[in-house]
Amino acid sequence: MRVGVMSDSHGNTMAVDRAIELAGEVDCWLHAGDLIEDAEYLAMVTDKKVINVAGNCDWPSSGTDDEILVEIGSHKIFLTHGHIYGVKRDISLLRQAAVSKGADIAVYGHTHVAVIDDGEDCLVINPGSVSHPRDGKAQSFMVLNIEGDRVKVEHFHL
Ligand SMILES: [Mn+2]
Known part of the structure; x- marks a missing residue:
């Protein structure tokens, strides 16, 4: 199972297109917010299931959830x-929330800085x-390769 993961596209559908092209075959996409319209665009152009949450730049009245627990095989992914959770300060609250919900994977965005942090739980x-990297690196997204208990993260730059 290959799960595309992107966030903070902020209306740049050309970047979304490029990510789709680079990702290759994926089974579904997660979009971690900012903007809901981009997640809808992603679903429209790929025809894949897209699971997305609202970001701080999305309208609170959109009806889109702030957080979702996605079950894939034996894994639970906490998407927010x-x-x-104050992730610009640190990710401890986010990690705590994910673990308390029984998730073994947490996916977030907001900082525009890529992170792969493999904690014990x-x-x-x-x-x-x-679309708008803040770490001086290229625009980026990831793909989760999930096979049984094994999870491998691929990091792509546009
Ligand atoms: Mn944001």
């Missing part, structure tokens, strides 16, 4: 934008921003 990843 991250601003609610939970793998926390931020795919970076697919």
Whole structure:
């Protein structure tokens, strides 16, 4: 199972297109927020299932959830934008929330900086921003390769 993971596209559908092209065959996509419209665009152009949450730049009235627990095989992925958990300070609250919900993987965005943090009880990843990186590196996204208990993260730059 290959799960595409992107965040913080902020209306840049050309970047979304490029990510789709680079990702190759994926089974579904997670979009960690900012913007909901981009997640809808992703679903439209790929025809794949897209699971997405609202970011701080999305309208609170959109009806899109702030956090979702996604079950894939034996894994539980906690998907949230991250601003609610203060991820610009550190990811300890996010990690705590994910573990308390029984998740072994947490996906967030918001900082526009890619992170792969393999803690003992939970793998926390931020795919970076697919359109506006803040770490001086290229625009980025990730793909989770899930096979049984094994999870391998691929990091792509646009
Ligand atoms: Mn944000």
